[in-house]
Amino acid sequence: MRRYLFPLISGLLGCAILISLGLWQLDRLKWKQAMIEQIENRIAAAPVPLPAAPMPEMKYQPVLVSGMTTGDEIDVLSGTKDSGGGYQVISSFVTDDGRRILLDRGFVDQDHKHDPRPATRLEVAGNLHWPEEKSSSTPAPNLEQNIWFARDVPAMAAQLKTDPILVVAAEIRGDGQGVKAMPVAVQGIPNNHLSYAVQWFMIAAVWAGMTLALIWRIRQRQF
Structure with missing residues (x-):
């Protein structure tokens, strides 16, 4: 069992980190979608006369x-x-x-x-x-x-x-x-968080597969 312990811990820890990064990107995706929706609503609002002192906070x-x-x-x-x-x-x-x-x-x-x-x-x-x-x-x-x-x-x-x-x-x-x-349109606003999340989850799957392969090889050597 000691032979399995290190690769098992490394595998679980690596998967946990990679999955957490994927979940973080999904949280960022929700944040970005809410921001884009807010920008779309601002762009589509009724126009007003040019303010006396426009500031960057009035963007869109x-x-x-x-x-x-x-x-x-x-x-x-x-x-x-x-x-x-x-x-x-x-x-x-x-x-x-x-x-x-x-x-x-x-x-x-x-x-x-x-x-x-x-x-x-x-x-x-x-x-x-x-x-x-x-x-x-x-x-x-x-x-x-x-x-x-x-x-x-x-x-x-x-x-x-x-x-x-x-x-x-x-x-x-x-x-x-x-x-x-x-x-002005929201199409130019970058929103790649979903693809980043998928990449992290795929790396986690590869990491898990490599961990299982390593444990299998250790088991085979015992026989």
Whole structure:
């Protein structure tokens, strides 16, 4: 029995740890699903006029803005399944009450990056957003060609001389100038906890199988 004791304890302890990690991922899955549902409800809420002092805590808040684009824009490298590679057009936007903000108007493909988009009046229903797209590996913007690689609200605001407020358009009234709106959606929020849980449970099953195989080999040696 002493020969069985160490592999049996190791097997049980390893399985317990791996199963607990799988269960933890299932708990994280429930948390993430609740968070995504909350975000979906916020995105779908009735829009309100742009708050006097929008804060990151108001992320996804639906808002209504009207005013003029200035003709100044930032093009952020992007892409869609239907159109392939292209750019998200971030315009400097002056609201009717004189506030300068950032407006994510949507997507243009590569062939239309350099189309003229002069100042135009727009009425926009959209969502406040502070994307977390920039990381340590994100290249610096190519200012000469006006190509950015992430939506970085403070940096874009400094470049276009606006407040650090970004509204992502969902619906636009006025001359869209060929830009297709890309509303805020939950599809981009990572939620891989179920696959992680399955992986931990599969590793636990393999661990259990290896433990049984080791005990079987020890038993065979006795005979």
